[in-house]
Amino acid sequence: MSLFDSARFRTSAASIAQLPGAGMPEIAFAGRSNAGKSTTINCLTRQGRLAFASKTPGRTQLINFFALSQKTLDGKGREDVGFLVDLPGYGYAKAAEQTRRGWSDLIGGYLAHRPSLTGIVIVMDARRPFMPADEWLIEFFSTRAHVRQLWLINKSDQINRSEQAKVLAAARSRAAKLGDHVTVQLFSGLKKTGVEELQETLLTWIDPEGRLVGRSPEASPEA
Numbered sequence: 001m002s003l004f005d006s007a008r009f010r011t012s013a014a015s016i017a018q019l020p021g022a023g024m025p026e027i028a029f030a031g032r033s034n035a036g037k038s039t040t041i042n043c044l045t046r047q048g049r050l051a052f053a054s055k056t057p058g059r060t061q062l063i064n065f066f067a068l069s070q071k072t073l074d075g076k077g078r079e080d081v082g083f084l085v086d087l088p089g090y091g092y093a094k095a096a097e098q099t100r101r102g103w104s105d106l107i108g109g110y111l112a113h114r115p116s117l118t119g120i121v122i123v124m125d126a127r128r129p130f131m132p133a134d135e136w137l138i139e140f141f142s143t144r145a146h147v148r149q150l151w152l153i154n155k156s157d158q159i160n161r162s163e164q165a166k167v168l169a170a171a172r173s174r175a176a177k178l179g180d181h182v183t184v185q186l187f188s189g190l191k192k193t194g195v196e197e198l199q200e201t202l203l204t205w206i207d208p209e210g211r212l213v214g215r216s217p218e219a220s221p222e223a
């Protein structure tokens with residue numbers, strides 16, 4: 001059982017004013033529409049439908065918050081320890097232009113000013129990673145090294161092993177030039193490969209000192 005199993009839908013925000021209080025570490029999932037953000041959150045939390053809140057157009061500009069929690073030390077209640085944040089995808093067409101203009105006030109404002117933003121997972125399709133909108137995001141955070149980045153190369157099931165090795169090596173060498181705060185991995189939401197690696201990385205973001213280890217969501221303190 002991992003901390004991420006405890007994820008529960010908490011709230012949606014359609015404006016900066018609706019964002020929940022910023023007291024806990026947050027991990028945001030960003031990427032182009034259809035890159036697999038929601039599927040990734042579902043795999044990470046081992047909950048098949050958690051992030052498929054809605055596919056209805058018009059609800060796509062919502063930021064969705066999923067709370068992570070664990071038992072309190074006395075074992076009697078639960079306390080929130082972080083948020084997973086599903087961001088609206090950047091669109092297919094003219095994404096770069098849109099993003100340069102600020103993507104949107106909501107998402108741009110969230111990413112630029114959220115004090116509790118600990119890290120961002122940039123979900124990309126292995127067949128066409130590092131599209132202009134992804135690059136914009138990477139560039140945006142290159143001067144904000146306190147926000148960690150994970151470049152998640154998703155849909156790795158769609159390319160063969162040698163292509164996987166190639167795309168991973170290229171991404172790793174780019175990441176290494178940026179610094180320790182950027183990591184890269186292959187992932188497949190379809191085949192559920194890379195889930196443990198993802199959990200391990202994100203746990204170090206939420207819990208850098210390992211204080212939550214041993215207090216897994218179901219464990220009682222005495223156990």
Ligand SMILES: Nc1nc2c(ncn2[C@@H]2O[C@H](COP(=O)(O)OP(=O)(O)O)[C@@H](O)[C@H]2O)c(=O)[nH]1
Nearest residue numbers: 033034035036037038039089154155188189190
């Ligand atoms: N082949 C393959 N398809 C995937 C993978 N992850 C997601 N998909 C599919 O890609 C589509 C978009 O996924 P979704 O999670 O809704 O993307 P989002 O728009 O970024 O939230 C869906 O049809 C998923 O089933 C993957 O790892 N491999």
Ligand SMILES: [Mg+2]
Nearest residue numbers: 037038039051
């Ligand atoms: Mg989605």
